Amino acid sequence: MGPVIGMTPDKRAETPGVEKIAGLSQIYKMGSLPEAVDAARPKATLVDSESADDELTNLNWLHENTNLLTNFSLGTEGLPIVSPLYDIEGDDVPSFGPPCYQNQEKKSATSKPPYSFSLLIYMAIEHSPNKCLPVKEIYSWILDHFPYFATAPTGWKNSVRHNLSLNKCFQKVERSHGKVNGKGSLWCVDPEYKPNLIQALKKQPFSSASPQNGSLSPHYLSSVLKQNQVQTLKGEKPLPMKTVLQKKRSYGNAFHHPSTVRLQESDSLATSIDPKEDHNYSASSMAAQRCASRSSVSSLSSVDEVYEFIPKSSHVGSDGSEGFHSEEDTDVDYEDDPLGDSGYASQPCAKISEKGQSGKKMRKQTCQEIDEELKEAAGSLLHLAGIRTCLGSLISTAKTQNQKQRKK
DNA sequence: CGCTGTATAAACACGT
DNA sequence: AACGTGTTTATACAGC
Numbered sequence: 001m002g003p004v005i006g007m008t009p010d011k012r013a014e015t016p017g018v019e020k021i022a023g024l025s026q027i028y029k030m031g032s033l034p035e036a037v038d039a040a041r042p043k044a045t046l047v048d049s050e051s052a053d054d055e056l057t058n059l060n061w062l063h064e065n066t067n068l069l070t071n072f073s074l075g076t077e078g079l080p081i082v083s084p085l086y087d088i089e090g091d092d093v094p095s096f097g098p099p100c101y102q103n104q105e106k107k108s109a110t111s112k113p114p115y116s117f118s119l120l121i122y123m124a125i126e127h128s129p130n131k132c133l134p135v136k137e138i139y140s141w142i143l144d145h146f147p148y149f150a151t152a153p154t155g156w157k158n159s160v161r162h163n164l165s166l167n168k169c170f171q172k173v174e175r176s177h178g179k180v181n182g183k184g185s186l187w188c189v190d191p192e193y194k195p196n197l198i199q200a201l202k203k204q205p206f207s208s209a210s211p212q213n214g215s216l217s218p219h220y221l222s223s224v225l226k227q228n229q230v231q232t233l234k235g236e237k238p239l240p241m242k243t244v245l246q247k248k249r250s251y252g253n254a255f256h257h258p259s260t261v262r263l264q265e266s267d268s269l270a271t272s273i274d275p276k277e278d279h280n281y282s283a284s285s286m287a288a289q290r291c292a293s294r295s296s297v298s299s300l301s302s303v304d305e306v307y308e309f310i311p312k313s314s315h316v317g318s319d320g321s322e323g324f325h326s327e328e329d330t331d332v333d334y335e336d337d338p339l340g341d342s343g344y345a346s347q348p349c350a351k352i353s354e355k356g357q358s359g360k361k362m363r364k365q366t367c368q369e370i371d372e373e374l375k376e377a378a379g380s381l382l383h384l385a386g387i388r389t390c391l392g393s394l395i396s397t398a399k400t401q402n403q404k405q406r407k408k
Numbered sequence: 409c410g411c412t413g414t415a416t417a418a419a420c421a422c423g424t
Numbered sequence: 425a426a427c428g429t430g431t432t433t434a435t436a437c438a439g440c
Binding site: 116117118153155156158159162163184 | 413414415
């Protein structure tokens with residue numbers, strides 16, 4: 001999608017989700033496997049890794065390793081990575097924004113957007129560098145891109161919040177303890193529901209509209225799809241149906257669990273979205289990879305702003321197997337705030353602590369288990385990164401040979 | 409006709 | 425107290 005239009009500079013300033021668009025494109029330009037892990041968090045996370053505990057349980061070491069691998073495989077800096085996840089031809093850099101709605105909005109700034117609230121939210125979140133936005137930023141993004149809402153009755157904000165709350169596709173990410181940087185939480189898209197959202201996006205009227213209005217540009221779709229494939233390939237397995245069903249009460253039923261969805265894309269890798277396809281991950285590593293994928297959320301924070309992934313469901317297993325807590329390694333936070341600050345019972349460890357007097361013990365044990373899983377996840381990610389690197393070099397070799405042949 | 413997905417409105421709790 | 429945020433409930437409508 002093209003550049004964001006209709007956004008004044010001052011607006012950008014107050015819209016962090018948008019102000020880093022250039023950076024976003026950079027991120028997507030890389031598109032390597034580890035990069036995909038990286039994509040959802042600011043690089044700043046890596047900076048302070050030394051100050052943090054250097055235990056293996058600290059995910060920073062993983063970030064560092066993946067970064068190393070990325071740099072290694074990147075070769076020429078700034079060049080689109082040649083990856084099975086991206087077109088070998090070196091597809092252009094994906095960009096975000098409402099799928100060519102820019103043209104449309106000129107035409108009908110006052111007409112209602114053809115997207116449901118969930119899709120609008122999705123686009124807004126996807127547009128943000130961190131893939132996480134506070135509700136206020138979501139408002140701004142929607143307002144910026146769909147002027148219709150500037151004049152629409154204020155109820156739409158209520159609808160947005162309603163959607164965030166009830167739609168399974170969206171997950172709340174708590175801000176760090178003790179940080180008073182604004183109200184509320186961050187919202188991000190549940191990776192497991194991305195395919196569904198994308199499919200829903202495709203089904204929008206614009207997707208089949210004439211090229212004149214831009215429609216849902218294949219460009220946008222392919223970029224989103226590729227992103228999704230990256231996530232799928234890096235092992236983001238869907239949650240067990242049981243868990244998903246527990247996640248949210250209603251809404252988002254439209255977005256069937258990915259296990260029931262198979263995107264019918266021309267993209268060669270689209271089929272790999274099917275979670276039934278075994279990628280040879282052990283069950284525990286799958287769970288851990290989920291955590292790893294979460295870590296892109298939980299660790300998306302800059303040094304002074306750490307967010308935690310908080311599963312929506314309050315029924316999430318009390319064994320703490322769901323969700324990822326970036327700061328679980330230490331009990332410090334809980335010393336500070338036994339209730340996890342947020343007071344959300346849905347927070348796994350907080351939930352545990354509520355459960356009984358032995359909660360702390362259990363919590364520690366649970367966190368250790370999570371750590372184990374994370375280690376496994378890290379291993380899998382590194383493995384995948386290695387595969388990607390090999391493929392990349394093979395492809396580049398093939399390209400070079402191809403060029404030589406052409407010269408002849 | 410029933411089900412499902414979505415939109416809208418409203419009320420409430422809670423935190424800042 | 426006002427406001428923002430998040431949750432929940434209820435209702436209505438459209439499409440299948």
